[in-house]
Amino acid sequence: MKRYGGAVGIAATAILLRIALDPFLEGVQFITFFPAAALAGHLYGRRAGMLAVLLCGFAGWYFFVGPHGSFLIRTAPQAVTLFLYFTIASALAVGSDMLRRGAEREHLAKLALEEQRDVAEEVKQRFRRSEARLLLAQRAARAVAWEWDFETDSIRWSDLKTLHELAGDDLDWVTGFEQWCSRIHPDDLDAHLKEAAAAVEAGRGILECRIIKDGEVRWIEATGEVVERARDGSPLKMTGITLDATERRLAQQHQQLLINELNHRVKNTLAVVQSLARQTFKAAATGEARAAFEGRLQSLARAHDALTRRNWDGVSLAEVVGAATSPFQSGADGFAVDGPELQIRSEPAISLAMAFHELATNAAKYGALSVPGGAVEVRWRVDENVPEPLLKIRWRESGGPAIAPPVRRGFGSRLLERGLATELGGRVEVLFIPEGVSCEIDAPFTRLVRSDKMPGASSAGEAGAL
Structure with missing residues (x-):
């Protein structure tokens, strides 16, 4: 109006x-x-x-x-x-x-155009700031982003400064794949090409190799993923990031050197302890006592070696059994070991190794391994039909001389039924039956095994099937 x-x-x-x-x-x-x-x-x-x-x-x-x-x-x-x-x-x-x-x-x-220009300028400024922060982070990490174009077989890099520090000053923003491969150490080239092809086929991958920069050998780690494909599914472009892994590799090598040196010194210490024990028992103990003591030290050393080879990050149960019983398996055709693949933690692995050594020593002296035709079976399985899954290990001897329960429990029995049971937090029982010695070990699965993931392999069965 x-x-x-x-x-x-x-x-x-x-x-x-x-x-x-x-x-x-x-x-x-x-x-x-x-x-x-x-x-x-x-x-x-x-x-x-x-x-x-x-x-x-x-x-x-x-x-x-x-x-x-x-x-x-x-x-x-x-x-x-x-x-x-x-x-x-x-x-x-x-x-x-x-x-x-x-x-x-x-x-x-x-007005709309001016507003759009203002918004566009603000977006540009934010993008520039974000790009600057990303570039700063990449340079701090000695990393450079890249895009691999399979049609032109060339690699486009995000930062020349980092690229030159990483691989050499003669590389440009766009580098041919062959030119990049010329930087790779000749001993790593074939493996690098195969790993790169596998990563492209899988759509993603992580590669490590050595490169040569100005005569110096350096380690790099590259992580990439296919981001563009043709209609037929063939890859067109792959993006990723490459970083300098030299310091990490040197640190790992130094760590391994320290572990090897520690292992060597521990073995020397054990040898000194063995020598001291030999000198101590020379006049005061029988040869049998000295042999038992030296055997236990050697068993401890073999378990230590097995763990050192894996940087004390666990060891397979089969390897623990094999290392502990190896001195007694010569000529024993009936020695059988069977069970799913399990990685045992380092602490219980030592205790299990000593337990198997005691059982094998007893079998070689008095049981199945003391006569021709005797046999020892070591089997294990995981019982999941209980509230807390159990690892069940069974040692059973057969074909040996008839035995009777001992009048007095020795060091080996006490080590098994008391020390091992306490260490594993479970039950250990040694049975002296006429057919041969039988040892039953039931322990919480998660306390022994390095991962709480249940193995998918099937096991040998209950002790009654042994």
Whole structure:
């Protein structure tokens, strides 16, 4: 309503002005009405402008066309005059509105464009800051991102500075794959190409190899993933990151050197202990006692060796059994070991090794391994049909001389039934039955095995099946 009120005000002003100027404007009846139509259309829109056209037109018709004070049309020129007024005034009102709308649209478009430019500039600034932070992080980590284009067989790098520090100053932003391969150590090249092909086929991969930079051998680690494929599924592009792994590799080598040195020193210490024991028992103990003591030290040393080969990160149960019983397996065709592959923690591995040594020593002296045709079976399985899964290990002798329960428990029996049971947190029972010695070991699975993941392999069965 405000728009129409404004149009009425403009029309009234134009009519009053025309009446006031009537003595001076003979023959130009609508001269003040055309500006009013254009002004009303521009300020308030085409509908308000048409209202002003009608009000001014009827006022001019009534006061200035034909007989004054009448709407009669007596001559054709009067009708033409009215027709031309309404046509021209309507065009001015509509045209002014269109010009105003066009100007408004142009202004809004400019504002939108400026806003888009501001947003785009802000996005660019954020991207530049993010890119700068990423570049700083990559340089701190001595890493460089890359994109491998399989169609051109070229590699595009993200940072020349890091690339030059990593692989040499003669590499450019875009490097041919063959040129990059020329940096790889000749001893690693074939394996690197095979691993790269496997990674491309799998869609992702992690590779390590040595490169030669200015005559210096360095280690690198590359991680990549295929990010673009053709319609037939063949890879087109792979992106990833390559970092300098030299310091980590040197640290690992140094760590391994320290472990080897520690192992050597422990073995020397054990040899010294063995020598001291030999000298100590030389006059005060029998040869049997000395042999038993030395055998236990040697068993401890073999278990230590097995763990050292794996950096004390666990060892397979089969290897523990094999290392502890190896001195007694010569000529014993009936020695059988069977069970799922399990990685035993380092602490219980030592205790199990000593236990198997005691059992094997007893079998070689008095049991199945003391006569031809005797046999020893060592089997284990995981029992999951209990609230807490158990690792069940069974030692059983057969084919040896008939035995009877001992009158007095020796060191070996005490080591098994007390020491081993406490160490494993389970049950250990040695049975002296006429067919041969049988040892049953039941211990919590998660306490012995390095991972709590249950093995998928099937086991040998209960002790009664042994």
